[in-house]
Amino acid sequence: MPDIQEINVDDLKHLVSERAIQGETVLLNMGPQHPSTHGVLRLLLELDGEIVVNCIPDIGFLHTGVEKNMEAKTYQKAEVMADRLDYLDTVGNTLAYSLAVEKLVDLEVPARAQAIRVILTELQRFASHLVWLGTSALDLAAMSMFLYCFREREYILDVLELCSGQRMMTTYIRPGGLWRDVPVEFEAAVRNILKTFPKRVDEYEALLTRNPLMLDRTYGIGKLTGEECLNFGVTGPMLRASGVKWDLRKDRPYSGYELYDFEVPTRSEGDVYARYLVRLEEMRQALRIVEQALDKLPMGPVRSNNNKFIPPPRSEIGVSMEALIHHFKLWTEGFNVPKGAIYTAIESPRGELGVYLESDGGPKPYRIHWRTPSFDNLQSLPLMSKGVLVADLVAIIGSVDIVLGDVDR
Amino acid sequence: MEPKLQPIVAKLEKECGGVASEKHGDVSVVLPVEKIVAACQQVHEQGFELLSALTAVDYWPQEAPRFHVLYQFTSVSMNLVLTLRVPVPGINPCLPTVSHIYRNANWRERELWDMFGIKSQGHPDLRRILMPADWEGHPLRKDYPLGYEEPQFSFNFEEINLRKPYAKE
Numbered sequence: 001m002p003d004i005q006e007i008n009v010d011d012l013k014h015l016v017s018e019r020a021i022q023g024e025t026v027l028l029n030m031g032p033q034h035p036s037t038h039g040v041l042r043l044l045l046e047l048d049g050e051i052v053v054n055c056i057p058d059i060g061f062l063h064t065g066v067e068k069n070m071e072a073k074t075y076q077k078a079e080v081m082a083d084r085l086d087y088l089d090t091v092g093n094t095l096a097y098s099l100a101v102e103k104l105v106d107l108e109v110p111a112r113a114q115a116i117r118v119i120l121t122e123l124q125r126f127a128s129h130l131v132w133l134g135t136s137a138l139d140l141a142a143m144s145m146f147l148y149c150f151r152e153r154e155y156i157l158d159v160l161e162l163c164s165g166q167r168m169m170t171t172y173i174r175p176g177g178l179w180r181d182v183p184v185e186f187e188a189a190v191r192n193i194l195k196t197f198p199k200r201v202d203e204y205e206a207l208l209t210r211n212p213l214m215l216d217r218t219y220g221i222g223k224l225t226g227e228e229c230l231n232f233g234v235t236g237p238m239l240r241a242s243g244v245k246w247d248l249r250k251d252r253p254y255s256g257y258e259l260y261d262f263e264v265p266t267r268s269e270g271d272v273y274a275r276y277l278v279r280l281e282e283m284r285q286a287l288r289i290v291e292q293a294l295d296k297l298p299m300g301p302v303r304s305n306n307n308k309f310i311p312p313p314r315s316e317i318g319v320s321m322e323a324l325i326h327h328f329k330l331w332t333e334g335f336n337v338p339k340g341a342i343y344t345a346i347e348s349p350r351g352e353l354g355v356y357l358e359s360d361g362g363p364k365p366y367r368i369h370w371r372t373p374s375f376d377n378l379q380s381l382p383l384m385s386k387g388v389l390v391a392d393l394v395a396i397i398g399s400v401d402i403v404l405g406d407v408d409r
Numbered sequence: 410m411e412p413k414l415q416p417i418v419a420k421l422e423k424e425c426g427g428v429a430s431e432k433h434g435d436v437s438v439v440l441p442v443e444k445i446v447a448a449c450q451q452v453h454e455q456g457f458e459l460l461s462a463l464t465a466v467d468y469w470p471q472e473a474p475r476f477h478v479l480y481q482f483t484s485v486s487m488n489l490v491l492t493l494r495v496p497v498p499g500i501n502p503c504l505p506t507v508s509h510i511y512r513n514a515n516w517r518e519r520e521l522w523d524m525f526g527i528k529s530q531g532h533p534d535l536r537r538i539l540m541p542a543d544w545e546g547h548p549l550r551k552d553y554p555l556g557y558e559e560p561q562f563s564f565n566f567e568e569i570n571l572r573k574p575y576a577k578e
Contacts, residue, residue, distance in 0.1 A: 060541070067549060234513075345461065356479065371462035
């Protein structure tokens with residue numbers, strides 16, 4: 001058996017300070033099983049007493065080889081893996097994937113499907129921010145926030161289950177439209193959310209925004225300027241909290257986002273507290289978009305009728321020879337995507353979620369690369385955590401809102 | 410092509426020997442590998458603040474060039490996107506680092522080394538990032554096997570190792 005290589009301080013000499021080698025500062029492991037690292041993130045900390053001198057993130061514990069696995073599956077089967085990347089934004093992942101395939105194939109998506117896509121991704125954004133709010137408040141010892149947030153999140157997951165049969169791994173958005181139309185109970189369930197949730201967001205604000213403990217732990221901590229953010233590839237709420245107004249939904253609209261009226265909240269401080277305020281305002285704006293989309297939800301089909309790529313409805317298979325052939329072909333060899341390469345990006349709750357898709361003309365993706373926002377956002381952690389206390393580091397990790405499935409892919 | 414993008418692409422074509430093409434509304438410029446630092450510097454100065462993605466595609470068994478390395482840029486101030494493609498040969502693949510221009514290229518180039526075995530010259534910290542430090546081979550190469558492998562245990566490790574299709578360096 002090959003010898004297991006141990007990494008010791010000699011291999012990391014270029015990353016730690018001279019004092020660590022002389023033994024003046026302490027090297028300490030935080031994670032991978034630390035509760036406030038939100039998954040399996042390992043941080044190697046160089047500590048001078050309570051002060052973080054250097055922070056070296058070590059990732060890859062959740063690497064599942066999604067990109068390699070997708071290359072070996074047909075386009076329909078590969079989509080199922082997209083859900084598993086960022087498990088808090090599953091609808092957004094399938095949306096990014098579907099947009100990439102649709103752009104390569106040149107598929108039309110009906111207006112109703114686009115509106116339902118927007119409703120579900122915005123609800124998912126709200127749910128993702130709820131998980132962030134609950135867990136990062138828990139890191140700051142606000143135990144009850146966690147329970148409130150997960151209580152509300154269940155309502156949204158119920159809506160996803162109503163549509164797709166699954167709470168989290170929905171695979172409901174497919175290239176060319178949706179899996180099927182939403183059930184009749186859908187509208188009432190979403191209206192119920194729209195009625196109750198604004199009050200709940202006010203309740204969170206009442207608990208946290210002016211809370212002196214919260215302010216002490218978050219104000220002025222983990223600062224990043226807008227320039228640093230861009231240079232480190234940081235996108236999403238973190239970028240907007242540093243004063244850069246950049247939101248792909250507004251600036252490079254997709255899936256009909258240009259039809260809805262919403263604000264892009266920004267702050268200029270760039271600290272943990274500013275990120276909290278930006279995300280909270282985004283939750284309100286998400287509800288605003290859902291309301292508009294639901295009010296003018298058009299009727300009509302939810303799938304493209306190009307049966308070379310989209311399976312025909314079940315009712316047709318018994319009576320139409322073509323439909324039977326299409327069905328058979330689609331579920332045995334899949335569909336062929338024209339040769340070409342495309343990069344599409346959407347605004348996930350964490351930032352720019354990009355898909356680079358290259359096709360060689362066959363039924364399987366030749367190469368698919370996921371540009372995941374958490375990967376780049378986490379890269380700025382060493383910069384943010386220079387010279388802070390260990391307790392503040394916990395608050396900073398919480399504010400990055402990492403999903404390790406998204407970092408490690 | 411968007412009018413604001415035209416002078417930038419023209420400059421890349423003139424000074425860095427790039428060849429531009431447009432498909433699905435996206436512009437990509439193919440450059441020789443030795444010009445990539447100059448091109449990134451130029452693109453950065455012209456207002457592309459964000460390096461959105463840095464990845465590679467393996468065209469094995471084609472050997473020269475075996476890889477294409479992609480740089481996907483976004484300009485927040487001008488609302489533009491641009492792709493640079495760099496062909497890299499399959500024997501001893503390497504390219505100069507751009508991590509001093511775009512700081513997030515640091516981890517992305519480590520991923521490139523880890524997944525494709527493409528070395529970034531001058532990189533400050535070139536270690537594996539996603540795979541364990543003692544891993545053999547580079548998983549996203551097309552000649553790297555995917556699944557269907559015999560499970561190895563301590564008693565038959567060497568025996569299976571001899572006939573296992575490793576991606577050799």
